[in-house]
Amino acid sequence: NAGVTQTPKFQVLKTGQSMTLQCAQDMNHNSMYWYRQDPGMGLRLIYYSASEGTTDKGEVPNGYNVSRLNKREFSLRLESAAPSQTSVYFCASSEGTPQGEQFFGPGTRLTVL
């Protein structure tokens, strides 16, 4: 099993450009999450999908959109990138019920110039 995979690993954008971060899991997990990690601020939840067909906002959703394409895949889209979105983005998944371990992907390092 590959676990949670993310593409791309690195990306540089110019302000105003758009892009989609891809995430897939092969553990048959119900729940999936997108976090951003900034120095000194820990992991902040952007959006999550508790189950296939549902998505909800987390702590910092502004400037992002998500799509739960199917049970395996959960994408994060930046429509008009801003320098404040420079960060490391992690996707995670969990079984969902009961509360349990979240498995993280390797991360995407995004720089917006």
Next chain:
Amino acid sequence: GENVEQHPSTLSVQEGDSAVIKCTYSDSASNYFPWYKQELGKRPQLIIDIRSNVGEKKDQRIAVTLNKTAKHFSLHITETQPEDSAVYFCAASRMDSSYKLIFGSGTRLLVRP
């Protein structure tokens, strides 16, 4: 919403000494408290978790304690080793349909040989 505060932000100990990291949470409905370890350049990984129906849990050199009345929980690492050097994150979650975690800001632990 839930807020999780974590202290200290950095901690330096001598190899063999103990390390303690403390977290407080604001949402009295929170009932699941995991700890994640993130080595430099790697993804966060679960090391131990505790649910609100127990006050303490141990796994070899690591232990977590929970005080629901005071709304705080702590990670204890005994006999620290250089490979324990990493960033540690606490988190809290309530038992609802979202299963989402709110993370603390992290503690950078350095174990000096």
